[in-house]
Amino acid sequence: MLIKKYIIEEKHCNADGSVKLSALQLFMQECAGEDFNNYGTTGDEMRKNGMAFVITRVSMDIFREIRLGDKVEVFTAHDHSEGVSLIREFVITSQNGYCCRATTVWIVLNLNTRRILRPNAIENYPPTLNLFKEQVESEKRIFAKDEVTFLAGEVLITSEYIDENGHVNNTYYQDFVAKAVSERYSDKKINHVQISYVHEAFEGATLALSGIFEESKARIKALNGDDCCFEAVVSFTEKDNG
Secondary structure (H helix, E strand, C coil), X not given: CEEEEEECCHHHXXXXXXXXXXXXXXXXXXXXXXXXXXXXXXHHHHHHCCEEEEEEEEEEEEXXXXXXXXXXXXXXXXXXXXCCEEEEEEEEEECCEEEEXXXXXXXXXXXXXXXXXXXHHCCCXXXXXXXXXXXXXXXXXXXXXXXXXEEEEEEECCHHHECCCCCECCCHHHHHHHHHHCCCCCCEEEEEEEEEECCCCCCCCEEXXXXXXXXXXXXXXXXXXXXXXXXXXXXXXXXXXX
């Protein structure tokens, strides 16, 4: 497990000074990488062996707003495995208290064959801690087959979104989801978000964002041609007065 501290800077924030969800997920990504590095499992070593970690789902509950200038502490641990999936947990606090809890699900991918490997394919495997009795709630199926959705914008994938594995860095999907809901829910704040990753996206693609929008919940998906790139659920509460 690992604990790391951050100070929220302007680059981490929306125009109103609230932290971007993509920034929180970037912190989580960095902490997960450092935790595996501590056991000798570096990204460079995995790529040399033709492997990479790929996230398949992130579910995040947000209890307290994080803003510009806040000092946050991110705790992470590899909690347990379920079949081929690695379950990693996160807790984020600030000087104001408990802010966020997240559950992420990862797989180990063979970069040459694109096949999923079992966790024991990693030479230096972190210990299973089983610290959390429950995971953050997530939906196994976000959209029903052929469910009608409404257009919510497009995103052109440029080089700035691409990571060292050659596809879109998963942290940016949080920004794509925020883009799809920002206008409709400008009077509310997000208290839960889940993103389920379906297909990778690469430079040059255009993702069509569409969704179903209810009073306090939105379901969003991104299509790359006929392929679904991701599906997401976002829940909202009323903003605090003042």
